[in-house]
Amino acid sequence: GAGVQFWQLYDQAWDRKRMVVGGTCSTVGHAGFTLAGGYGDYSRMYGSGATNLVEAEVVLADGRIVIASACGPHADLFRAMRGGGGAFGLMTKATYKTYPMPIGKLGSAQGKIRGLQDGLARFLSWYAGVVRRGLSKHFGGQVVVGSWAGDAVALQLSYTGLTQHECSELFAELSQVTCKERERPWRPANAEEQPNGAEGWQATWEKGDAFAYHIGSAMRYFELHHAEDPAFAPAVARIAETSPKGLVLALNYALGHGSEMALANASDTTVHPQVYTAIGALKLEILQHEFVPTATTALEPAKATNFAALRAQLEAVVPGAGSYYHEGDYLTEAFQADFWGSSYAELAATKSRYDPRNVFTCHQCVGSENSPASCGRRLGGDADPVLV
Ligand SMILES: Cc1cc2nc3c(=O)[nH]c(=O)nc-3n(C[C@H](O)[C@H](O)[C@H](O)COP(=O)(O)OP(=O)(O)OC[C@H]3O[C@@H](n4cnc5c(N)ncnc54)[C@H](O)[C@@H]3O)c2cc1C
Known part of the structure; x- marks a missing residue:
């Protein structure tokens, strides 16, 4: 659920001899990591935070609490939460895949x-x-x-x-x-x-x-x-x-x-x-x-x-190459294309369905192009590079 850091997950997983996909540094939070992609040392074998998210309990902008999964009425929300970041609702519980620990390998x-x-x-x-x-x-x-x-x-x-x-x-x-x-x-x-x-x-x-x-x-x-x-x-x-x-x-x-x-x-x-x-x-x-x-x-x-x-x-x-939201460039204004590429149109549509008033926003979050500048949406120009 919200607030869990990987050291907690790692210790629990090790007790059960299960492998989980997490970040390199154990103080990284599971929620933020998973919602925006989430990659670790074993991701090329076991996938990412996003591919391993099975179900999420989500508090929506209108106060409703829903369960999002690949099936059911909120499959669109679930897709958005598998990589789109935290702009769609608050994830209060997560079901996450684990794998047998590859002991000796x-x-x-x-x-x-x-x-x-x-x-x-x-x-x-x-x-x-x-x-x-x-x-x-x-x-x-x-x-x-x-x-x-x-x-x-x-x-x-x-x-x-x-x-x-x-x-x-x-x-x-x-x-x-x-x-x-x-x-x-x-x-x-x-x-x-x-x-x-x-x-x-x-x-x-x-x-x-x-x-x-x-x-x-x-x-x-x-x-x-x-x-x-x-x-x-x-x-x-x-x-x-x-x-x-x-x-x-x-x-x-x-x-x-x-x-x-x-x-x-x-x-x-x-x-x-x-x-x-x-x-x-x-x-x-x-x-x-x-x-x-x-x-x-x-x-x-x-x-x-x-x-x-x-x-x-x-x-x-690497002309035109994409980037990763969590490790990308804080100063880029082309964050939609850089971090999400062709996935952005779908994410923007889901955002407007679930959070039309942009309640959940942050710097370079999906939909933050609609936030007032005072929310940190825009950076100063090159001549005056001040973080706002
Ligand atoms: C030292 C360090 C090492 C890192 N290593 C890796 C790595 O190996 N691999 C990798 O992929 N990333 C890595 N990261 C990036 C990391 O994935 C992000 O910083 C991520 O946001 C951390 O998640 P958090 O829950 O701690 O974030 P927070 O700082 O708590 O939140 C960041 C954002 O995540 C969203 N969010 C957080 N919790 C929720 C929730 N419950 N519901 C909805 N939205 C939420 C919100 O948009 C929030 O603004 C690293 C970061 C650091 C600082």
Whole structure:
């Protein structure tokens, strides 16, 4: 239900030896995550928050409480809540799919491949091969290009549905990568020293990670043909070299060439359709403040200019590509097309049926183009980049 964070779900699921799809950081809330798509390390095998939502109890704008599911009178609402975000009503209860825990077939694949450009080219060539062989469903996680990885790419991947030995065989050509079986997919909430327990994440959030998510990430999907284009790796490497925080290749957020299980309900969701063809996303974290920003915190002009330049480079590498609402660009005004693509027309129609007075609104929410500017709908112009 509303307010549940993933550390709670993970502990409950582990007690029952069940797998659930959730975010990387255990303080992420299940409701917000699921309603807008929701992707994690095991999504390419088990699907997303949206594909795993089975039923929702929803308080509508007119005060009615309804049950939304794929069948019944509110099937349209249910589709909207499978990817359209929180603009359609308050979800007070959720029924969510779980799967048998793949005991002994779960772990991490980590290591550094030397050379920022060469390393990236080698990884992309490896990944494209894995996709072509129908094996990319086994992998999630991310690859850090530049930044703290230096003149290398750092693999921080997870695997599932393979033994450690099978994973190692697949990585044999990238000799610097080590596969290691893990007993459980998530650290317990009360993990010793808390590096990844709930408090561990909470502390990280309070120290700074949330700032980057708050205003400073831009993300675009990429497809298999990009990974196989010899010009792609050098272009992506150049962005990583220019970006103060490097660039991340996130395999999690795209389900293209994922398992049948992951794609089973794909056509009944309203996320950006490119989620189901892309094989990953290019992600930049751009702006940071030394303090917690508020709604009226002005952006520093130099950082805003840098942001615009990096975003333009990203768009040039994958022209017209979609993005993910929760990891996308807080400053984009084209949020409808960027985050939902061709799903937006349906979402807008459902919004006007269930919430014609726009009771549930937020920055870049579905229907927020109809909110007054004072609700944070519009951002200041380029010359005066102030968050309003
Ligand atoms: C540190 C960190 C790591 C993250 N990692 C991932 C990741 O791995 N994968 C991923 O997909 N995303 C990730 N995210 C993004 C995350 O999914 C979103 O921030 C999401 O909004 C979190 O959900 P919440 O319920 O905590 O949101 P809140 O901040 O509580 O709400 C955000 C929005 O969600 C909607 N909402 C929340 N609850 C309800 C409800 N009960 N009914 C209706 N609408 C509701 C509302 O529109 C609300 O404005 C991460 C975010 C952070 C900060």
